[in-house]
Amino acid sequence: MQSQPDVERLANGDVSQRDHLLGKDVTGLLDLAADQLFNGSTVASRFLRAELELNARLRTLSFGKPVRYTYNPLEYAWDTHRCYVEKYCQEGQSVLFLGMNPGPFGMAQTGVPFGEVKAVRSWLKITGAVGRPAEEHPKRRITGLDCTQSEVSGARFWGFFQELCGETHNFFRHCFVHNLCPLIFMSESGKNLTPPELPAAERDALLSCCDSALCQVVTALGVSLVIGVGKLAEQRARRALAEAGITVRVEGIMHPSPRNPLANKGWANIVRDKLDNLGVLSLLTS
Numbered sequence: 001m002q003s004q005p006d007v008e009r010l011a012n013g014d015v016s017q018r019d020h021l022l023g024k025d026v027t028g029l030l031d032l033a034a035d036q037l038f039n040g041s042t043v044a045s046r047f048l049r050a051e052l053e054l055n056a057r058l059r060t061l062s063f064g065k066p067v068r069y070t071y072n073p074l075e076y077a078w079d080t081h082r083c084y085v086e087k088y089c090q091e092g093q094s095v096l097f098l099g100m101n102p103g104p105f106g107m108a109q110t111g112v113p114f115g116e117v118k119a120v121r122s123w124l125k126i127t128g129a130v131g132r133p134a135e136e137h138p139k140r141r142i143t144g145l146d147c148t149q150s151e152v153s154g155a156r157f158w159g160f161f162q163e164l165c166g167e168t169h170n171f172f173r174h175c176f177v178h179n180l181c182p183l184i185f186m187s188e189s190g191k192n193l194t195p196p197e198l199p200a201a202e203r204d205a206l207l208s209c210c211d212s213a214l215c216q217v218v219t220a221l222g223v224s225l226v227i228g229v230g231k232l233a234e235q236r237a238r239r240a241l242a243e244a245g246i247t248v249r250v251e252g253i254m255h256p257s258p259r260n261p262l263a264n265k266g267w268a269n270i271v272r273d274k275l276d277n278l279g280v281l282s283l284l285t286s
Helices: 004-011 015-021 027-037 043-058 078-088 117-122 152-165 168-172 200-221 231-243 267-278 281-285
Strands: 069-071 095-099 175-179 184-186 225-229 249-253
Touching: 043 078, 043 200, 095 200, 095 231, 117 152, 152 168, 152 267, 152 281, 168 175, 200 231, 225 231, 231 249, 249 267, 267 281
Parallel strands: 095 175, 095 225, 225 249
Antiparallel strands: 069 184
């Protein structure tokens, strides 16, 4: 059994402790962290508890070809992720923006959804140490907040809200941002793979875990509107929440990915108009 100091160091984001535990069965340790450290009544503590429980479930899954590498930033980047959640997840938020899963130069590096490094450091002002996954693709190394490569999707996403809101408070008093799935998948070549590209049985097992966690998160936050960033996240959220009997409005905005030709022709203007139609724009500009 792990000692109490081990539990506290892990849940507090001690990267050296996580590195020491890489390759070992830490499911029990995460369960202890959830029980002992995130049993509070704040929205952030309930949110973090749901994520630790999801981590434990995801650790029981395995992925075959075409997946060769799997990273979970909620483990090796827990320090920065916890900083993000405790800083910005708060009572009274009514809108949840939901992405699908991390990108290799965004959340995979920073632990923050759509977490392009410059935005995370300069606007969100997230700090903390970032470790490394047990096995890395040589072309997809994790360098954390020192990563010099920008992720276009994250730069567009956070850049839009920075320009619209000015101060982070003006965004986070109403909204929070989360990913349905915390895992990033890569092929042997280093190609990024999305959950729908996994073999059916593996995909279904993964998304079943993530759907359950999403329901916990939506309940913990008490939001009235979930906005999927991209069709996949929107459709999955609508299905998961409806099947769980959770009454919440689900809508969607275009994904800012550069692989989407429409997003390259004025994503910010398209999204601004959509948020206006949804009644969200006035919350962020008042």
